Amino acid sequence: MPFWQQDLESMSQEQIQKLQLKKIQNQVSKLYKDNTFFKKKLDDIQVKPGDIKSLEDVKYIPFTYKEDLRNNYPTGLVCGNWDNVIRIHMTSGTTGVPVAMAYTKNDLDVWADCMARNFVAGGLHSGDIVQQAHGLGLFTGGLGFHYGLERVGAKVIPTGSGGTERQLRLMKEWGTTVFTGTPSYALYLAEIAMEKGIDPVKDLKLRLGFHGGEPCTDEMRRRINERLGYTARGGGMRRCYGLTEMGGPMSMDCHYATGIHLWADHYMVEVINPDTGEYTPPGEPGELVLSNLSFEAMPILRYRTGDRVIVDFSPCPCGRTHPRITNFLGRVDDMLLVSGTNVFPSQVENVLLQQSELSENWQLMVGDNKGLHTLRVEVEPMPGVIISEKYIKDLEGKLHDFLEIRCKVVIMPVGSLARFEGKAVRVVDERKKI
């Protein structure tokens, strides 16, 4: 399998560490000089840029939290010359102040290179015809994928999300070989294809899918592969990773699928105990902490991602030497606290999708019955399948075993639950907000 930037992707550990030290020293100096927020943070703990003499000393740099980005919205964390900024992206901000990221031309180049590395590691080449169905706009996902695909030199058909029948028509007309979009949209595409009498495996030439925007379980990926007749890469949970605070989507698994490659020449990876802030022993789970080593406009250092992961720092069989997220144990943001129990929606999905009788259309309703939290799983069966009362009871038992909390299962008519062309919304929390 080819590389996008072989020299950089297969650097020795020593080279990586040397480069990282130089780059983080540079970022700290620049931020200290240019950014009042960062300078105050360092001054408060009486650290000077010159104190970072080795990678050991990185632990003296204060953490950055999501709240820091929100409190300094929109431009409080911009560093260097504002005139060089040529792009702004941000989160939707539906749950509060958005998190924004500013980019120079060079930042966009770094980002596109990281995405190009991911795509090439996953098997994309310049002969591919790609339908790019992540929505193009303020979110980092769409343009992040677009510029990465363009950098590889693939033929990009920038459909954006939606227009499912047209997506299928274009796949036939152009002989599209690669699809990019959310995993739930890939499954919806397969559903509409079948309705329209198109057999994706026989009638389309898809060979690869790159999925971002939302997590998907191994079982969901298996269904995508089976129904669209391609190999799905990315798609969260050990396969795709990124966040606006680090610039957007940045990492994916390669064709060996041994974990998500984090590009260490551009991002420094630390894994800490979220309670103490100390490093966890190698191979142990902990919170992922990332530093952006290359961005000029808004370099965020030691960002507390809130994501619980296991990182493997040994080389991958593919020849890439950078660290990999081998286990993604959950994003703290996605976790629900239900009557004192932690529930990850991905756990529910894992149980549901192991049932061949059930479709991938489901939602989790969290309610409140006089102070007692309730969980209700609504799920559609596969078309034509009749679900018995006993089956429902068994499924409730499995969910209880797995979640350690009781939840009610309701079988919904086929086609009654919402479909999603972008990110799927699986959780409806009807509890009163305090």
Place this chain on the structure above:
Amino acid sequence: MPFWQQDLESMSQEQIQKLQLKKIQNQVSKLYKDNTFFKKKLDDIQVKPGDIKSLEDVKYIPFTYKEDLRNNYPTGLVCGNWDNVIRIHMTSGTTGVPVAMAYTKNDLDVWADCMARNFVAGGLHSGDIVQQAHGLGLFTGGLGFHYGLERVGAKVIPTGSGGTERQLRLMKEWGTTVFTGTPSYALYLAEIAMEKGIDPVKDLKLRLGFHGGEPCTDEMRRRINERLGYTARGGGMRRCYGLTEMGGPMSMDCHYATGIHLWADHYMVEVINPDTGEYTPPGEPGELVLSNLSFEAMPILRYRTGDRVIVDFSPCPCGRTHPRITNFLGRVDDMLLVSGTNVFPSQVENVLLQQSELSENWQLMVGDNKGLHTLRVEVEPMPGVIISEKYIKDLEGKLHDFLEIRCKVVIMPVGSLARFEGKAVRVVDERKKI
């Protein structure tokens, strides 16, 4: 006012002609060698590439029609190495087979440069913060604007269309100085701003707008300027021009607003009598015929745009020496044939928007009453304005004078007609299709 590529934009006529001859000879040779459709066309009339010895000989190259692009969809007109194609755009194809365009990296660069020239000629600079609200996707408009803005080095906030309240919030938070989107969306933005108690003139920092995607009359532009407190450029009808067959949006007016600059180093301009195919005398109206001199992937030569224009080949006061469309008399596609009379929707808009009592929310219903075509103009008044029966009669009289056909005016309740975040749909043709 600065230039983007001063040397190229202010070449002498002699230099332009010399360059054009070299480039069109190159395109003809390449197409003849690489494209069977074009080769057959030339062979049929016994013309060889070597026969094009001067610009006089360009008239021997056969015209290309929209039907040629449709009949050869998707890739029949691609020229050269398909491997070098990295982007595909196309029209919606709602009225039939889409028109598609393929681009190499170099083609995208040429396109971005043309757009950058337009923006700089209109007053944009790298310090501007731009909210880009043309929808990003398969249409050429969105990514065409995006790459041009990026090339200038302006700070692009790629909102895409829609999310109007959020657009306004971002304008306040980021101090946005430039808005790009359809003219009708600009007016809708102003409407929502007023509803939300935001005075765009006082509360926002907008200073320029670049509008594409649909024509707008001078009166509509005046209203945009007044309500959003900025200078609107582009927006069709003597201000912005482009078509998928030539790669997308490509031309706009400069700050002198003397006509749309057509970049003659990349596009050859001819004006012909649509019936005879002969050149019209300089300064006379005729059909615009364009040849793409620089594109590699799919160069279209002598394309019959169907647009009736007057072109001025003399230099503009801004110093740019390329030809300008000084009068845009109508796009044949937009023309309605109503009981034997040609009606352009822009004529209706022109009459309506001269009435200060009327809003810019209107639509034209074309009906059929036992074989007799009918025209009904539905329009909302400005909020709070009461329209009398006499006023309606007078307006019907004005429309009759202007259109030379009778039409009925119906005043609609404020807020009852559709608003558009993208291209406005003004004509509803309810006649039976034959």
